[in-house]
Amino acid sequence: MTNNEYQTVAKSTDIPLGKTLCVNVNGKEILLCHSNEGFYAVDNLCSHAEAKLSEGKLKGCRILCPLHGAAFDIRDGQALSKPASKSIKSYPLQVLEDQIQIQLGE
Numbered sequence: 001m002t003n004n005e006y007q008t009v010a011k012s013t014d015i016p017l018g019k020t021l022c023v024n025v026n027g028k029e030i031l032l033c034h035s036n037e038g039f040y041a042v043d044n045l046c047s048h049a050e051a052k053l054s055e056g057k058l059k060g061c062r063i064l065c066p067l068h069g070a071a072f073d074i075r076d077g078q079a080l081s082k083p084a085s086k087s088i089k090s091y092p093l094q095v096l097e098d099q100i101q102i103q104l105g106e
């Protein structure tokens with residue numbers, strides 16, 4: 001399987017609405033987020049320092065870093081507030097029945 005194919009990483013029923021789940025995919029920590037707009041996948045590491053976003057809070061479509069409070073849009077990984085200025089990577093995601101699948105890419 002290449003990284004450009006969708007691979008199953010979790011079950012949608014494992015992540016209640018408003019919650020996140022960190023999964024390890026090919027040695028990478030990916031944060032799966034269940035917002036009221038659906039499921040999204042982003043890198044688990046904040047772009048500012050070494051904080052894990054899985055320890056932060058999901059508010060709507062924003063994930064808040066637990067260390068200095070930067071917010072990222074889970075739909076595209078964009079940094080929305082300081083002190084983070086760089087976006088985090090977001091990953092294509094699809095839900096097939098109850099399977100959450102993502103494409104890791106490069």
Ligand code: FES
Nearest residue numbers: 046048049065068
């Ligand atoms: S480590 Fe995330 S905002 Fe500083």
